Amino acid sequence: MEAYVKQEIKNKIATIEFFHPEHNSLPSNILAKLANTITEVGNNNEVKVIILKSGGDRTFCAGASFQELISINEAATGKVFFSGFANVINAMRKCPKFIIGRIQGKTVGGGVGIAAATDYCMATKFAAIKLSELNVGIGPFVVAPAIERKIGVSAMSQIAIDANSFYEADWARQKGLFTKVFDTIEELDVEVQKFAEHLCTYNPEAMQEMKKVFWRGTEDWDNLLAERAAISGRLVLSDFTKETLKKFK
Template identity: 65%
Template sequence: MEAINQGDVKFTISDNGIATVEFFHPLSNSLPGKVLAKLANTITELGGNDSVKVIVLKSTGDRAFCAGASFDELISIKDLDTGKQFFSGFANVINACRKAPKLIIGRVQGKAVGGGVGLASAVDYCFATRYADVKLSELAVGIGPFVVGPAVERKIGLSAMSQLAIDATEWRSADWAREKGLYTDIFDSIEEMDEAIQTLANKLAKSNPEAMQLLKKVFWEGTENWDQLLAERAAMSGKLVLSDFTVNAINSFKKK
């Protein structure tokens, strides 16, 4: 099976209303369009489910949270509409997190690249392990973090986001990400992190749903234009991915 047809998203809902959304892909939890679409739809559906009190977003495995865009799918894009559609997948996931009337807890157990950093930025409260280094690698393959940029900038500020975007081949440590506000706390082991997530999720499951919904609206004030903004950013990336520079850069990365 081709890489772009692999991967999936699953979810569970506990008796006390904690919904756990888990995405996976054999290539370091990369995100082809199929997975992006299901992830956005799942978050939206759970946000509208009255039995859900809080959402936990996670991926499978130990050391890779998310490798970002699928290189195999990027290299297969041959026209502007297809490119815009693919990058709109990331926009849809970010907007689904933004619009969901439930607080979302992020669980970042390992490295996050590109769209993975965008996911970590789009949740409302994010835990990580000390292995959860971050990198915005888009410029290194001729694109730029245009779609995830607003979410990352909102969470860690323009200065820190620009550092990641400009020095696109260098990892920043989990400690750095915590200092900038991306992660709330980091842990030495997945077990310790999961215990902290469970504790917080249980507290939120007992909290006033209306108060949490209003609080989330406050957190996301000023982002009401993101449907249009992220669509415009997706078109920018969709155009750049067609360039000879980007095609050659992606092929070089795939050979490493």
């Protein structure tokens, strides 16, 4: 199947779904389309609540596209690539609607950042998380603010330093990333839909004001995440990272 980002609006609920055949990894074009779709749907007056999900029944998101990382040959190009994740997170942050995350499987790197940037996130027991960036010589610089905001610096630093390990979905729930963890995708989907329908009964103005309150203190993220993208863009050109990425060719 071809990679895609698609949206569906039904009964005031917008569902945004992204997909990539390589375990839902995210190349630049998909990141750009995802950010634009979130902004577009967020500004649609017919929408009260957004559900963010990925295609397939296994990996939620494998993070950055290794094929694209391998092709980066200059810092400016690297900054542009990592800014793709910054743009998605900032689009989610600025979106005036609550975004419900539906995490069906394992989540790596940038995918953890996207999950953390949702306003309410539910998952299956298969949704283990990992920040693997240090393994390839970079770090989770762009997504770190979103993850820190949700689970705290201590827990974020634990998974960032222990870059080899997957942390189980229940660990992520205990730390505050996930609100609920279900045994099956079917149970997850039922609860996500039920919760979205319930949110549609709320005053949309009240939800919008609450979202502003929840994200207070992140007003500098346009600049902060751009600075973090520049760090990753520089490090991806290091000899260490270049040698490591060769293994993925």
